[in-house]
Amino acid sequence: MTNFSKREQEILRRIASLERKAIMPIQRTVDFSQLSAAATTGNRKIYTLEHDYKLWGVFTHATTAFAGTGVTAVTGEIGTLAETDRYNDSISLMQIALHADMEYSLTESMTADTDIYITANSTGANLDKLTAGTVEILIYVSLLKFKT
Secondary structure: OOOOOHHHHHHHHHHHHHHOOOEEEEEEEEEHHHHOOOOOEEEEEEEEEOOOOEEEEEEEEEEEEEEEOOOOEEEEEEEOOOOOOOOOOOEEOOOOOEEEEOOOOOOEEOOOOEEEEEEEEEEOOOHHHEEEEEEEEEEEEEOOOOOO
16 A cells, blocks of 8 residues: 555545545546657547536546657646646656646536546657556546536
């Protein structure tokens, strides 16, 4: 078992609190090959938030550090195609760390289905030069509809 920092422990407490409510975690695992592109930016759809359901939180955890030939940095953001960092600030995927962003809690309810993406950005080389890396994403959504 990994020793978690105080910040990571607080994030895990938040997760446990959400799970006691009528909120469901949706887990997605994305590895480097799913973000591969002959460009420095690539994205992958990870979830569709149906209209009238609320998004309560997004947690990301790079479980295997991203690495590749000539790649000096890889960052990731969770959001929409139009607003790639809507649900979290840009995080390094080259470090194994747990990140949480919940500043939009209780406010994110769409009137139309909304696709949620992970967007990766690399420095030094294109994303198709990646040879390793995995990120786990937990998306917390309501089990009940909220009329908007």
